[in-house]
Amino acid sequence: MVLRSKYLCSFLLIIAILSHVSQSLHFELKSGKSKCISEDIKSHAMTVGKYTVVNPNEPYPTPQSHKINIRLKSGKSKCISEDIKSHAMTVGKYTVVNPNEPYPTPQSHKINIRVTSSHGNTYHHAEEVDSGQFSFTAVEGGEYSACFAAHDHKPDVTLGIDLEWGTGVHYKSLGSLAKKSKVEVMEFEVKALIETVNSIHDEMFYLRDREEEMQDLNRATNSKMAWLGLLSLFVCLGVAGMQFMHLKTFFEKKKVI
Template structure:
């Protein structure tokens, strides 16, 4: 019983540590960063939004965010500029601290933004499978477009080579036909010259006998 209770508490602790939901204030012209220690090859998802200070009215122009999510190695996994809300989902490439930094542009007079941010990773991220699937589908669509362009380029190259091969084949046939005609003509000329020489020799010897 104690072992079972310990396992449940351990699992609950892991889920809690892998999920962060918080609300914080951010002054215009300032930056706030939140770090998350994530294992390699783990799914992580997050969403953020600015809380509207006046419900039923659009957000003020001063309420914009610039967001960056990077790894401890400096690799960028998410980037958004001057947005009111956003979300991200990716699979970590390396283990370590991942940093989500929020920056509010300068504004006069100074404005205070209230930001809601939720970040989940590992098992806790499974609840956001739709977000992950959307990002994965977009990535697959991009890869498929690249593959389609590559295939089209290969097809065009194949058609070009085939046309060149046909042109070369026709050229070779024409060249072979010309060579055959030239060879026949050369043979006729050689035989004519040889016959002419024989006729001259015959005439020469006949003249010698007469003398």
């Protein structure tokens, strides 16, 4: 009975310790900002984390958009890249933060922008602008870059650029879609569901293609490893035969055999 009580106390103690190790946090993060959470972990201790972005558009999927605030000095340039699948729609909107609101944006805060694919094709280009937007359907998959360049200005100034860049049908503004088409609410909901189904359909085909590529890579790797194994076997047999012949010749010279 004493032994059972001792085990029970140990079990309750372990549960109590583990209950204090786990943490559940909820925090807000503004666009262009960062936040760090630290945890003191002992050596060789296992740790598990789980994070979820709260979806403001329930029951619709989380928007696949990136809202970034870029700091750009005079005479400098900065590029933001995005991995976009082939035949995927992408939409971007950029605005230079005006330090002199409500007056017009000063000339020192004008920028040049160019959006290019990994193959060097230009999809958007503008000069001497303080805001704009771009949208296109990616013909080729890969990295797409949006490069911003600020003009030289004395004294140097630092520009703030708000960039919102998203890909996929979930990035479409559902409110503007309904406003433009002037459809009924039910028809609008059906269109949104059709867009979601098409997106899932395209994603499934993309994953299937990726799976086939990985299978081909695995087959090629296995074939190469098999040939390498056979080559290693023949090399070992050849070395063993040479050693055998060398030892036979040596013993014959010594008249051992």
